[in-house]
Amino acid sequence: MEVIDTPPDELHRALIRRGGPESLAAGVAELHAYFRSGAAAAVTDTLQRVLGRPATTLAEYLTDHRAEFTATAATPTDEMRPPDEH
Numbered sequence: 001m002e003v004i005d006t007p008p009d010e011l012h013r014a015l016i017r018r019g020g021p022e023s024l025a026a027g028v029a030e031l032h033a034y035f036r037s038g039a040a041a042a043v044t045d046t047l048q049r050v051l052g053r054p055a056t057t058l059a060e061y062l063t064d065h066r067a068e069f070t071a072t073a074a075t076p077t078d079e080m081r082p083p084d085e086h
Contacts (some may be wrong), residue, residue, distance in 0.1 A: 009034040
């Protein structure tokens with residue numbers, strides 16, 4: 001998985017270009033800025049305490065559920081494609 005660090009203003013413009021409403025684009029960009037700032041970087045043991053076991057890492061989850069993420073399963077329908085790709 002590749003993470004591309006997109007500035008919030010670029011994300012906002014991209015959402016608008018894809019036909020998203022202004023209020024949604026602004027909210028998503030604001031939330032993205034919050035996470036990008038590191039304000040939500042604290043790691044707690046809450047999930048482990050709730051589950052009663054260690055949390056699964058993203059890598060473990062993706063490995064365990066590889067078949068669900070195959071090209072066949074992930075082929076988008078026309079409804080899922082952005083308007084400019086129909």
